[in-house]
Amino acid sequence: MAITFENVYYQYKNEDKNYSLNDITFDLEGHFFAGVIGETGSGKSTLIQHINALLRPSKGLVKIDDFTVQVQNKKKLKKIKELRKKVGVVFQFPEYQLFEDTVLKDVAFGPKNFNVSKEDAIKKAKKALKMVGIDESYYEKSPFELSGGERRKVAIAGIIAIEPEILVLDEPCAGLDPKSSSEMMELFLNLYNQGLSLIMVSHNMDIVLKYCTKCLVLNRGKLLYNLKPTEFFYNEMYLNTAKINEPNLLYYVKMALKKNYKLDVNNIKDISSFILELKRCKNA
Amino acid sequence: MPNVIEVKNLSYCYDNDEKLILDNISFHIQKGEYVTFIGCNGSGKSTLMKILMGLIEIKKGNIYINNLLLNERNLLEIRKHIGIVFQNPDNQFIGATVKDDIAFGLENMCIKQKDMDPLIEEYAAKVGMIEYLDKEPSSLSGGQKQRVAIADALSMNLDIILLDEATAMLDPKGREEIVSLTHKMQKENENLTILNVTHHMEEAFLSDRIIVLNKGKIVLEGKPKDVFAKGDFLKSIGLDLPFSLKMENALKEAGFLNLLGEK
Ligand SMILES: Nc1ncnc2c1ncn2[C@@H]1O[C@H](COP(=O)(O)OP(=O)(O)OP(=O)(O)O)[C@@H](O)[C@H]1O
Ligand SMILES: Nc1ncnc2c1ncn2[C@@H]1O[C@H](COP(=O)(O)OP(=O)(O)OP(=O)(O)O)[C@@H](O)[C@H]1O
Numbered sequence A: 001m002a003i004t005f006e007n008v009y010y011q012y013k014n015e016d017k018n019y020s021l022n023d024i025t026f027d028l029e030g031h032f033f034a035g036v037i038g039e040t041g042s043g044k045s046t047l048i049q050h051i052n053a054l055l056r057p058s059k060g061l062v063k064i065d066d067f068t069v070q071v072q073n074k075k076k077l078k079k080i081k082e083l084r085k086k087v088g089v090v091f092q093f094p095e096y097q098l099f100e101d102t103v104l105k106d107v108a109f110g111p112k113n114f115n116v117s118k119e120d121a122i123k124k125a126k127k128a129l130k131m132v133g134i135d136e137s138y139y140e141k142s143p144f145e146l147s148g149g150e151r152r153k154v155a156i157a158g159i160i161a162i163e164p165e166i167l168v169l170d171e172p173c174a175g176l177d178p179k180s181s182s183e184m185m186e187l188f189l190n191l192y193n194q195g196l197s198l199i200m201v202s203h204n205m206d207i208v209l210k211y212c213t214k215c216l217v218l219n220r221g222k223l224l225y226n227l228k229p230t231e232f233f234y235n236e237m238y239l240n241t242a243k244i245n246e247p248n249l250l251y252y253v254k255m256a257l258k259k260n261y262k263l264d265v266n267n268i269k270d271i272s273s274f275i276l277e278l279k280r281c282k283n284a
Numbered sequence B: 001m002p003n004v005i006e007v008k009n010l011s012y013c014y015d016n017d018e019k020l021i022l023d024n025i026s027f028h029i030q031k032g033e034y035v036t037f038i039g040c041n042g043s044g045k046s047t048l049m050k051i052l053m054g055l056i057e058i059k060k061g062n063i064y065i066n067n068l069l070l071n072e073r074n075l076l077e078i079r080k081h082i083g084i085v086f087q088n089p090d091n092q093f094i095g096a097t098v099k100d101d102i103a104f105g106l107e108n109m110c111i112k113q114k115d116m117d118p119l120i121e122e123y124a125a126k127v128g129m130i131e132y133l134d135k136e137p138s139s140l141s142g143g144q145k146q147r148v149a150i151a152d153a154l155s156m157n158l159d160i161i162l163l164d165e166a167t168a169m170l171d172p173k174g175r176e177e178i179v180s181l182t183h184k185m186q187k188e189n190e191n192l193t194i195l196n197v198t199h200h201m202e203e204a205f206l207s208d209r210i211i212v213l214n215k216g217k218i219v220l221e222g223k224p225k226d227v228f229a230k231g232d233f234l235k236s237i238g239l240d241l242p243f244s245l246k247m248e249n250a251l252k253e254a255g256f257l258n259l260l261g262e263k
C-alpha cells in the first residue's frame, strides 16, 4: 500500500486567491494508521477527499498504488470505481452519505454497488452494523430517524461493508458517546491489525497519540509535519507552530519527567500504560 | 431565582415507533443557569431540545417557558426568547453569506438596520470568523460552520440558548475558546440561560449543573463534582469521567500521590 501526494494544490472553484491545499507533498507506505490533524479550516477534509478522487488536485498529483489522480482527467473515470472499492471514505457529516430508506439497505448499498450479490451484500451489511454496535432493531428504521451518533455509526458501517483496503475517516468519533468512541477506536485498531491501512482526521489528540502510527500536521493548507505522534507531540515548538494543544495525557507525563521519573515516552499511549511506565521507573 | 423552564411529566414517542424516547421527565431550569445534558447516543437529548424549541409537538406532559405554557398558541411569543444550535449546522443556515446569515437572525429580533453591522462584526469576531463574512456558509469547513451557527445564536440577545453538540467539530483550542465565550456571556448577562448537550465530559464539568439522561429517563442530576463522583455508574451507562479525574483516580490507586493536584 502506498499513497503519494506530489506538490498538490487545491483551490475551490469560488475562491480566487486562497489555496485550501498549498503544495502538499508526502508519502505513506506499507501498513499505516495515519492521523491528520490541524486547526479548524486547515485543509484536513479537503486533503482526504483527494484520496478517493472525490476532489482532484488543481495542480500536482496524488497516487494510490497504481492509480493516479490529477487535474480533471476525465479519461480515467472508468477506473474510479476500482479506486473507490480500494479506498473507503467516511465524511465529516454522515448525513451526506445516507440516502436509502432503511438502515440495512443503506449499508448494503455499498457492496451491492461493487457487484456483490444482494444476498451477500445484506450479509456484509449485517456484519458491519454489528461491528459498529447497531443492533437488529435498527435495520428497518430510516437513516433520517436516527440520533446523531447512531447516524455516524451507520455511515461508518456503510463503508466498512465495502471492505476497502484503505479506510479514510473524517472525525469518526465526533458525536459518539465516550463508550461508543472507545469501542469504535478499538474496532479501527482491530481492522488495522488485520492488515487494513487507515487515515483518520481527528481533533482528539489523546486518540491520535494512542492509535496512530504517523501524524500529518496541517496548517492553513500547508503540510507542516509528517512524524510519529510522539515526535510531534513532545516538541513544544512544533505544537506552537501548528497551533495544536497537546494531548491531555502529556501534562501528567511531563510533570513526571520533571520529577525525575526516567520514563520512556514511546511506551506511553494512555493512562494505563503511563501508570505501568511509572511503576517500572519506580522499581528500577 | 425564578424558573425559566419547567418540564412536568414529559413523555414522548415518535409516530412511527412505540418506543418511549422520553419517559416521564420532570425538571426545572433557573434563570441564568448553565445546565449541561449528558447521556449516551440515542438517550433522547436532541429530542428533548427539539421539544423545548417547539419543533416537535408535545404529546404528554407540560412545559412552561418563561411561565408560558408551550403550545401552538404561545409558540411565536416563546420563540422570541429561545434559540437553538443544531448538531449539524447545515440544517440552519439561511443566508447566502455568513454576514447575511447572522443578519437574518437579527432581523427576526427586530434590530434596526443601522445597528446591525456593528453587531454582526462583534459576534463574528467573538467566534473568530470575521475574515469569512462574505463567504457562503456551505463553503466553510466543519468547524467554521459550527462557529457561524454559534454566532447566529449568541448575537440575537436571547434569554435561552440550546446548544446541541454545538462544539463537536471544533479543534481543542477552538472548543476551549467557544465554551469559555458562552460561559462568559452567561456570567455577564444574568438573564441568559444556557442548556448545553455534549459528549465532552470536560465541557460538562464547567457547567452549574448536569442532568444525566439514560433511555429517556433522568437518572442523575446535580453539581458536576457530585455527578462525577459516581464514575462507575456513569461508565455503566456509556459515559465517563473528565480526563483529569480519570488520571487522578488512576494515580491515587497506584500510589503516585506526588503527581497529583497541581492542576
Ligand atoms: N466548498 C468549499 N468552497 C470554498 N472553500 C471551501 C470549501 N470547503 C472548504 N473550504 C475552505 O477551505 C479551507 C479548508 O477547509 P477544510 O474543510 O478542508 O478544513 P478542515 O481542516 O477539514 O477543518 P475542520 O476541522 O473545521 O473540519 C477552509 O478555509 C474552508 O473555508
Ligand atoms: N424522527 C425520528 N423517528 C423515529 N425515531 C427517532 C427519530 N429521531 C430520533 N429517533 C430515535 O430516538 C432516540 C433518541 O434520539 P435523540 O436524537 O434524541 O438521541 P440523542 O440523545 O440526541 O443521541 P446522540 O448523542 O446520538 O445525538 C434514538 O434511539 C433515535 O433512533
Ligand SMILES: [Mg+2]
Binding pocket: A044, A045, A046, A092, A170, B141, B142, B143
Ligand atoms: Mg473538516
Ligand SMILES: [Mg+2]
Binding pocket: A147, A148, A149, B045, B046, B047, B087, B164
Ligand atoms: Mg443528539
